Amino acid sequence: MRIERHQVATPALDDFSDRIGRQVHSDSRAGLMTATEWQLISDAFLDQLGALSVTSPELSSPEARALLRNAAEAAAGAVSFAAYYPRERFSVFLDYVNIGMSYDPEAADTPTPLTAHRWVNAFCLAVLTDTFDRHAEAFIFTWQALASSSDLATALLSHFLTRIDTPSNAGDDPALRALHALAIRDRAAFDAAVLGLLDRTDGTRPRTLLPLLPLALSALAHRAHGWLPAVESDYLPHSLVTGFATTERLPEDLTWPVRLDRPTPPLPLHPDSEAHYERGIRRAIAPEPDDGYPVSSLAHAFGQQVRLFRARASHADDITDTQLADLRLASEIGSALSRIALADPGSIVAVTLAGRTVHFPATRDDDTGPGHWQLAVSLALITGNQDDLAPLLLASPTHSTGDRSVYAAYRLALHDHLRGIDARPAVEKARLEAARAQEWGFFPAPVALLSQLVDGDEAGFNLALLDALTAHRDHHRVADRATEPTAPLNLDVLALACHARRHRGWTVRVESPYLPARLLRGHDSAHRH
Template sequence: MRIERHQVDAERVAQAGEGFVDRIGRQVHSYSRAGLMTTTEWQLITDSYLDYLGALSTTRPALDCPEAEAVLKDAAEAAAGAVSFAAYYPRDRFSVFLDYPNFGMSYDPEYGQDRDPRHRVTAGEWLDAFCLAIVADKVSPHGEAFSWARQLMPDEPLTPALELVDGFVAHFFEEEADFPATSPASQPGLRALRALADADRGAFDAALLALLQDGHHGRGPASLLPLVPIALAALAYRTHGWSPAVDTDYLPHALVTGFETPGPRVRGLGRDPRPDAVARLAAGPVDLDRPVPARPLSADSAARFERRTLEALTPKEGEPLDAWELTGALRYQGYLLSARASQSADATDALLAHLRLGSQLGAAVFRVALAEPGTEAEVTIDGRRLRFPALRDRDFGPAFWETALSYALVTGSPEDLEPLVLAGPAIAAEDRSPFASYRTALHDHLRGADPLPATERALKEVERAGDRSFLPPPVVLFSQLVRGDETSFNLALLDALEAHRDHHRVADRATDPGAPLSLHILGLACHARRSRGWAVHVRSPYLPPRLLQAAGRARGGGGEPVAAS
C-alpha cells in the first residue's frame, strides 16, 4: 500500500534549506549571548533542525546522506537539551553539545533556586524529543533526563499524548506490568508499542498503518516527518528486523534503519567482513569518489606560504634558528598540499615537493627535540644543512608527532622516520587526548615492540568516543595492518575513506584543509605497500596512484622513496 505525503509550503521549504549552515550557527550563538538557554531556546533550535531535515527530504526522501544523519543527531541532542533543562536545572549539572555548529553549553547547579514551572515540558514536547532520541539511538545517554522530566510534569488528565508517554516510559524503563492497558479501541501508538513487546507483527503493522492514515497537517517542512510513526518503525526494524509494511516517504529509509547502508564495515576486531564486499575488492579495485571542490590557490597565496616557509629556514642576523618556527612552516606546507591535492586526482610534481619538504620539516623538529640541552642539532631541509639549538616545546606534542609521522610514512624516507621513532609521541608533552593509545600503538609498531596491547586499548578508546564532530584516527585500519590481514586491511581502508568522505559532506566541512586528503590514512596505505608489499584494492583521489606506485617500487627495490625522488 502506498501513502503519499501531504503538500507543504514551497516557500517555507526553500527558506528552511537556504543558508542553513550559517543560519543555525547564528541562531545558537545569538541565544547563548542573550542569557540563559532554557527549554524554549532548545526547542526552537530543534524546530530549525527538523524544518531543515524535512526540506532535505523533499529532494531525497530516503534521507540517506551524511548531512541528514548529522542534522538528525543534533536535532535529537537539542530536543534532549530541552528535556534535560526541565529535568535537572537548577539542581544538577548537565551539558548539551551540537556537533553541526560546534556549539556547547554547560549548566552548573544554582544553589538556593527552585525549579521554574514555566520550563517544564509538555507531553507532546516530551514525545517529540523521545522519538528523536529513539531514531538517533540516543535513549541510553538521556534516559534519566526523560524519566525525571516525566515525573515533573504537572498533574493533568490522561490525554492520548500523555498515555503514549507512559507507554514509552514503561516500554523502556519499567516492568511490563506497568504498561498501560490496551484494547482494540486504544490509540494506535500505544497498540503499536504493545505489539512490539509481544512480537506481534500483524498487530504492529495495523497500528502503524492507522497512525499514518490519521492524516498529517502543517504547512512547514517538519510536518513531512511524523516523529511517532518514524520512531515506532525504527524500533520495529532495529528490534525485530521488521521493515515497514506500508510504502510511504513519511518513513524515510535511513531514519528507520539507523542509516544502514550496504557495503564493507570493519568497525572492530572479530567481525566477519561481508562476503560481497570481499568479492568486490578481490575482483579488482573498488572506485571511491571524492566530492570535494577544487580549492583556489592564487600565485600570490602560494608565494606567501613558500616565503613564510623559507623564513623559518633562514637565520636572522645575530639570532639562532628557532625550531618552533618549523611547526608553522609545516602548517604552511599543509595548506599548499591541501590545495594541490584538491586540484588533481593524482600526485603532481608540486604536491610531491610539498610532501618531501613536509616530511623533512617534521623530522627536523624531532631531531632538535632529541638533542641534549645546550647543544645544537644539525638537520638537512630542502638541501640546506642547518643547525638549530636543542628545544622541546609543547607544540612538538603528540598531535604534531602524528602529523609528522604521516608525512614520513607517505614519503617513505628512512632518514625522516628515524628521529620520529627515537623520539616517540610524548617526548615534549604528555598525551592527554582520547586517542593516546593509538599513537602508542603506532610507535610500538615502528620501533619493533608488540603493538597489539596498545592497539586493543585504542579500539576501545574509539568505541568509547562514539559519534563526535571530529574524525577519530584510523585505528581499525591500523589494527588490520599489525595483524597481517591484507583482505581486512583493504576492507578497513575502504571503510576509513568512506568515513572521511562522509564527514566532509556535512555542513561546510568540504572546505576544511583536511578534506581533499587524509594524510593519516594515506600514510598507512603507503606503509602497507612499502613494508608488506600488499596490494591496495581501492582506487580513489584520496589515494593518489603515483604515491602508491612509488611505495610499491620501494618495496621491490625498483625505485626510491618519494622523499628522494
C-alpha cells in the same frame, strides 16, 4: 498500500549551514542557552531535514544523517538542561556547526520542566539515532518530573527499562496500542496502530513531513523484530527506520579494484596566497639570527606546509613534482620538531631543512606535542623517508606533553606497531576511543585500518581502506566541510596505505584521488636508506 504525504511550504535548502551557524552563535552569545533555545535549534535541523526529504525522500545522504544526528543532540540538550541545570555539570555539542556548550553547577532557579510533548519528541530522536543509552539518565530524571507522568512517555521508557511498568490501558491511543503490540509481537496490531498515527499527520512546517512518533515506533520494531513498515510512504524513509543500516562488505561482494571518486571541489589557491605561504615557510626554516630561531614559528610553518600540499593536491588526481617537494619538506619539518623535543633541555639542536643546517633550542611544549607527532609520522610514512621516521619512533606521542584528546590511544597503538611491539592491546583501547570520538562529534582515527595492518590481513585491510575513505568522503559532504583544508586528503589513511604497500608488499585495491598513485607506487617519492 501507499500513503502520500501532505503538502507544506518548504524553504530553500541552500545557505542552511550559515543560517544554523548564525543561530547557534547568536544564542550562545546572548546569555544562558536554556531548553527553549536547544529545542528551537533541534526544530531548525528537523525543518531542514524535512525540506531535504521533498527532493530526496530516501534521506540516505551523509547530509541527511548529520541533520538527524544534530537534531537529536540539540533535543537531548533540552532534556539535559531540564534534568541537570543548575545542579550538575553537563555539555551539549553540535558537530554540524562545531559548537559546544558546557554547563557548571551554579546558584540559580530550577528550570521549568519539559512538556510531555517535547520529552516524547526528544525520546523519538534518541531512538532514531540510537543514542538513548548515552542520555538515559537525563530522560529518566525528566520523565519523573512530567506532570502526572505521561502514559506515552512511560510506555516508551518501559521499552528500554524493565523496572518501569507499561501502562495497562492503551485505550484509543494508537501509539500506546503500537507499543503494546510490539511487546507481544502482534505484527498486525502494530501495523494498524502505526497506520492510525500516519492518518493523523498534518502541519505546515517541513518537519511535519517526518512524523517522529510513527518513525520511532517503526525503528523500534525493526530493531526488536526486524519488521519493516507495512505501508509504503515517504513519511517513513527506510534509512531512518533502519538507522542507516548498511550490509557488511565482503571481499567476494566487490569487483577489485574499486574506484572511489573525490566529490569535493578544488580548494582555492591564488598565486598571491601561495607566495605568502612560501615566504613564511622559508623564513621559518631559514631564520635570520635576529629572528631568535623560534620553534613556534617552525611549528607554524609545519602546518602551513601541509596546508599548501593539500591545497595543491586538490587540483589533480595525482601529485606533481612541486607537491612532492611540498611533501618532503613538510616531513623534514615534522621530523625536525621531534629531534628538537628529544634533545636535552637547554641544549641547541642542529637540524637539516631543505639542505641547510639550522640550530634551534631544545623545546618540549605544544609545538612538539601529540598532534604534531601524529601528523609528522603520517608524512614520514607517505614519503618513506626512514631518517624522518627514526626520531619520531624514539619520541613517544606524549614525549613533550600529555594527551587528553580522543586520538591518544590511536597514537600509542600506531607507535607500538611501528616499533615492532604487539599493538593489539593498544588497538583495542583505540577502538573504544574511536566510538567515543564519534559520540562526541569528532571524526575518528582509522583504527579499523590499523587493526587489519596489525593482524596481517591484506583482504581485510583493503575493505577497511575502502570504508575509511568512504567515511572521509561522506564526512566532507556535510554542511560546508567540502571547503575544509582536510577535505582533499586524509593523511592518516594515506600513510597506512603507503606503509602497507611499501613494507608489507600488499596490493592496494582502491583507486582514488584520495590515494595518489605516484605516492603508492613509491617511484620518485621515497628516499632509500
